[in-house]
Amino acid sequence: VEVVSAMSVMASGYYGQVAAWFEFLLPTWLRSLISTVSSIGLMLASGVAVLLYRNQNRMLYHPTLPDLPRDPARNPPRLRNPAEWGMPYEDVEVVSDDGIKLHCWLIKQADARNRPTILFFQENAGNMGMR
Numbered sequence: 001v002e003v004v005s006a007m008s009v010m011a012s013g014y015y016g017q018v019a020a021w022f023e024f025l026l027p028t029w030l031r032s033l034i035s036t037v038s039s040i041g042l043m044l045a046s047g048v049a050v051l052l053y054r055n056q057n058r059m060l061y062h063p064t065l066p067d068l069p070r071d072p073a074r075n076p077p078r079l080r081n082p083a084e085w086g087m088p089y090e091d092v093e094v095v096s097d098d099g100i101k102l103h104c105w106l107i108k109q110a111d112a113r114n115r116p117t118i119l120f121f122q123e124n125a126g127n128m129g130m131r
Contacts, residue, residue, distance in 0.1 A: 090106040
């Protein structure tokens, strides 16, 4: 065991004091073990963070729900399109700035000047006939 003089600890400042007491209180093999375990833990935590970041879209945005059709045409009756509810509609495809194609239904009111326009954004799973 190495003996550290009080003067050398005081001269090296606060961090020097912590390092000196750390070396004085813990054997070399235990310091090495702590260093190795903390390094491995840091690498594992970093790896998990990278995996979560890279796969976040797959974890959050599911294109379909289990046991539900992906296409509205395969939905049960009265859930296929607005025409089944007596509403005239148009199939519209909107292309976003980043090239993503969004399929939507344009449902127009008979008296559009006196009625509000509602813009509805579907959730991230399932199909729009189920909403």
